[in-house]
Amino acid sequence: MFDRIFIEQEVKDLPATEKILRTFPDLPITEIDQVDKVFGQVKKPYLQKRETLNLFLGKKRGQLVKEAPEAYGAAGAPHYYFVHAYNCIYECQYCYLQGYFHSPDIVLFLNHAEIAEEIHRVADQHPDQTVWFHAGEFSDSLALSHLSGELDFYFDCFKKRPTAKLELRTKSANIRELLKLEPAPNIITSFSLSPDKASKHFDLKTPPLKARLAAMKALSDAGHPLAIHLDPIIYQPNFIEAYDQMLSQLTNQIDLNRIQYISLGVVRFTKDVYREVRNNYPQTSEFRGNFKTSFDGKVRYDRPTRMYILNQVKALCSKYGASEDQIYLCME
Amino acid sequence: MITTPTLLCFAHGLEAKAFLQNLDFQPLGTEFYHSTSKDLYLSVTGEGPLKALSQTLQHLTQHPRIRKVVNMGLCGGLSEGSQSIGDILDVRTIYSDRPDDEQGVQFHSFSTNAESRVDLVTAWRRITSIEKAQELARFAQLVDREAWGHAYACKQLSRDFQCKKIVSDFATNLEQCFEVRAKALEYSQALFEHYFSVIEPDFPTQPPEFDFDIKGFYLTNQQLSQIKKLLPEGTKKASLAIDTILLAGILGSEEHPKKRTQRLIEALRQSQHPLEDRLQNQVNQRLQPLTDQGWTVTFDRDLESPRLEIKTSFDRPEEVQARSRALASFDIQSWLRLFEGELDV
Numbered sequence: 073m074f075d076r077i078f079i080e081q082e083v084k085d086l087p088a089t090e091k092i093l094r095t096f097p098d099l100p101i102t103e104i105d106q107v108d109k110v111f112g113q114v115k116k117p118y119l120q121k122r123e124t125l126n127l128f129l130g131k132k133r134g135q136l137v138k139e140a141p142e143a144y145g146a147a148g149a150p151h152y153y154f155v156h157a158y159n160c161i162y163e164c165q166y167c168y169l170q171g172y173f174h175s176p177d178i179v180l181f182l183n184h185a186e187i188a189e190e191i192h193r194v195a196d197q198h199p200d201q202t203v204w205f206h207a208g209e210f211s212d213s214l215a216l217s218h219l220s221g222e223l224d225f226y227f228d229c230f231k232k233r234p235t236a237k238l239e240l241r242t243k244s245a246n247i248r249e250l251l252k253l254e255p256a257p258n259i260i261t262s263f264s265l266s267p268d269k270a271s272k273h274f275d276l277k278t279p280p281l282k283a284r285l286a287a288m289k290a291l292s293d294a295g296h297p298l299a300i301h302l303d304p305i306i307y308q309p310n311f312i313e314a315y316d317q318m319l320s321q322l323t324n325q326i327d328l329n330r331i332q333y334i335s336l337g338v339v340r341f342t343k344d345v346y347r348e349v350r351n352n353y354p355q356t357s358e359f360r361g362n363f364k365t366s367f368d369g370k371v372r373y374d375r376p377t378r379m380y381i382l383n384q385v386k387a388l389c390s391k392y393g394a395s396e397d398q399i400y401l402c403m404e
Numbered sequence: 405m406i407t408t409p410t411l412l413c414f415a416h417g418l419e420a421k422a423f424l425q426n427l428d429f430q431p432l433g434t435e436f437y438h439s440t441s442k443d444l445y446l447s448v449t450g451e452g453p454l455k456a457l458s459q460t461l462q463h464l465t466q467h468p469r470i471r472k473v474v475n476m477g478l479c480g481g482l483s484e485g486s487q488s489i490g491d492i493l494d495v496r497t498i499y500s501d502r503p504d505d506e507q508g509v510q511f512h513s514f515s516t517n518a519e520s521r522v523d524l525v526t527a528w529r530r531i532t533s534i535e536k537a538q539e540l541a542r543f544a545q546l547v548d549r550e551a552w553g554h555a556y557a558c559k560q561l562s563r564d565f566q567c568k569k570i571v572s573d574f575a576t577n578l579e580q581c582f583e584v585r586a587k588a589l590e591y592s593q594a595l596f597e598h599y600f601s602v603i604e605p606d607f608p609t610q611p612p613e614f615d616f617d618i619k620g621f622y623l624t625n626q627q628l629s630q631i632k633k634l635l636p637e638g639t640k641k642a643s644l645a646i647d648t649i650l651l652a653g654i655l656g657s658e659e660h661p662k663k664r665t666q667r668l669i670e671a672l673r674q675s676q677h678p679l680e681d682r683l684q685n686q687v688n689q690r691l692q693p694l695t696d697q698g699w700t701v702t703f704d705r706d707l708e709s710p711r712l713e714i715k716t717s718f719d720r721p722e723e724v725q726a727r728s729r730a731l732a733s734f735d736i737q738s739w740l741r742l743f744e745g746e747l748d749v
Binding site for chain 2: 117365379
């Protein structure tokens, strides 16, 4: 999986570091002062992740918890995200990470105690509100959880803080670590889903839809709260049939009433990411036409098309039993 | 015979010596040569990325027929064990280490089409300490003094670029420099042999061009370019990329070849962006009652905002009445609903 490991001197003696190193006993290790001194210092081509990927272990510095952008999550509550990793082992063609960091290498931050402290500090600022904390903004929350081993730590953190909610965003089916933990009503695992064909086409190296649905079922059966992101929806001529079929497959396994929320979003890019996407995936015709610079400077479909797509998928969700207040539109 | 005019770049005359001795290179300028038999240009740029950059830019500008640049020469290994002295390696990505940049290794990198896993960092100064070599080893396995300059020039002028390096020493062993000089001719010969056994046979005999290889159409250059853009990127032959049923339908008509071309472009556009096409029709349909009566309607072409601006001028009272009627009966709700996603698809 990895070619080399770079370790910050400050974390090299942590038990988490030792555990990770035991998983890769033969990899060359380089000690560094700080992740930022090496990671992203050169523009390493994104698609190089297919051949060579380095692993960085370090300490997250700077702002540990950040306010989420507007319309990031369900309306009416403050939303924040925290960063305990950079980058992802999957290769989704639309992924904003390809234009965000200047390297596809994986970074795992191991100073979870400091991050948790900051989560509590931020939650204290909203004594009368439910505050949301999202993990997985810059990485998949579960894909490497067997390696990074931080889930039990954050479960402890949020169990002590029942008024705050934690969302673990994932496209993974790697639920082994999660199933070992006692479910908590305020810790929600949210799965990003796309129809099977679209997923195979756009979400390279991710588990197939069937595996994700099986993972959802297992978690649901174990009592873990779940949510769904139908995001990003990419227009294809048969998208209505494809989403219909996918929701049918989903509801065959899980009752939509057991899903905490469903977010809908249409594919969108920053200008830099759009340039990278076109450059990295020139054969993908779905990213070529009909994209405009929209109200917030992002590159999207025009508004009538976006709203048409969202209305159609929303109607399908209702058809399969989702209620109006379960659904929200992301970044619209 | 190589049909892609190619520029070979070396830093030092010794590295280029086997090429200059074995081929019919004639001087075109200072340290710049051309071989008629192979249609190869050769430049000895001097050491350092600035010289490499300026010389390559100059040659490519003065000889725009050069389509490809190959940088060959010696390089240092940054970590012993992964490469051996004498290895000839294809470089994948080239980074730059500019000492006046506080950030150290420079941000912009250039990738070649190489399928190798070997990366190289171009140092702006000679590596004089093991610590510096170790620092650079975090980013790449090889170090040289030129490649980034050549790659930068090629990127600026959209030329293909390839980089082949022979490992002559290790930057972790600073004593090896004298041995490198002694062996320079041997390395030059190895690069020469490698070039004609491995690199040259890979060259395409013709530059890849888009070919509209279907009879029965008449295309202007602009239409050819439109069709190329509507087909998957990298399509070389239109006949392999266009749906045969669609083609048969158009070719079966009695229309003039010019009209057929227009229909083909339209059909390709619709198949690529079916919703966009229908949306455009619905925009036109909704605004038609105004435009038919002589109103000039301006709206956000990106269809992000529903705002409309309408204007007109008139000479006769009947025109005032007709346009007023059209405006009064204009279905603004239908227009607004379009922006809420109400598309009759």
